[in-house]
Amino acid sequence: MTRLLVLDVDSTLITAEVIELIAERAGTRDEVQRITEAAMRGEVDFADSLRERVATLAGVPDSVFADVYNELELSPGAEELISTVREAGWEVALVSGGFIEILTPLAEHLGITRFRANRLEVENGVLTGRTVGPIVDREGKEHALREYAAELGIPIEDVVAIGDGANDLAMMAAAGLGIAYNAKPVVQEQADIAINGRLDNALPYLLDGGFRPV
Numbered sequence: 378m379t380r381l382l383v384l385d386v387d388s389t390l391i392t393a394e395v396i397e398l399i400a401e402r403a404g405t406r407d408e409v410q411r412i413t414e415a416a417m418r419g420e421v422d423f424a425d426s427l428r429e430r431v432a433t434l435a436g437v438p439d440s441v442f443a444d445v446y447n448e449l450e451l452s453p454g455a456e457e458l459i460s461t462v463r464e465a466g467w468e469v470a471l472v473s474g475g476f477i478e479i480l481t482p483l484a485e486h487l488g489i490t491r492f493r494a495n496r497l498e499v500e501n502g503v504l505t506g507r508t509v510g511p512i513v514d515r516e517g518k519e520h521a522l523r524e525y526a527a528e529l530g531i532p533i534e535d536v537v538a539i540g541d542g543a544n545d546l547a548m549m550a551a552a553g554l555g556i557a558y559n560a561k562p563v564v565q566e567q568a569d570i571a572i573n574g575r576l577d578n579a580l581p582y583l584l585d586g587g588f589r590p591v
Contacts, residue, residue, distance in 0.1 A: 390576075395449075395476055437503060439499045439504065455576045465584055470491035496509045
């Protein structure tokens with residue numbers, strides 16, 4: 378049976394928050410980190426927090442995308458998780474509150490063709506401090522998960538979602554199984570399962586009869 382694994386990206390698939398790596402170049406990392414942490418705890422609206430954080434990036438050259446991509450580190454066990462579920466016949470997709478400019482080459486590296494993220498506006502080779510198009514927030518992530526499942530003809534109860542922040546809760550609740558990974562307390566409390574350390578610690582819950590759709 379084909380199943381679907383949908384992964385959050387920042388602080389789940391990868392170890393960092395991409396917006397903080399970009400903010401390092403803008404000299405606003407401390408401010409951005411503070412807002413990001415509040416958003417991930419569910420204390421502020423994600424879309425509002427994203428606009429506030431992105432505004433601090435105005436003036437950064439778009440060469441930052443390549444620089445930041447080269448700094449990324451996959452979370453421990455990420456490649457093992459993806460390769461193992463693929464061998465078992467699963468599909469894998471990504472959904473991110475981060476940025477498509479970074480996610481596109483990362484997804485290509487991993488051989489993943491279904492992914493969604495926010496887009497940063499660039500004019501004359503520099504970031505404007507604004508995004509383009511709809512913001513991928515809590516509801517946007519859930520919509521993407523449901524869209525992926527529909528495209529693949531996979532029942533929603535055969536979908537697993539893994540994330541770490543409050544903006545992942547809607548997609549985790551919609552999925553047949555929602556797994557919190559190194560997550561904020563509010564996410565661990567609401568997830569079906571909470572894991573820490575390596576991302577492939579999820580495998581016992583997915584394979585060998587461990588996955589029980591709800």
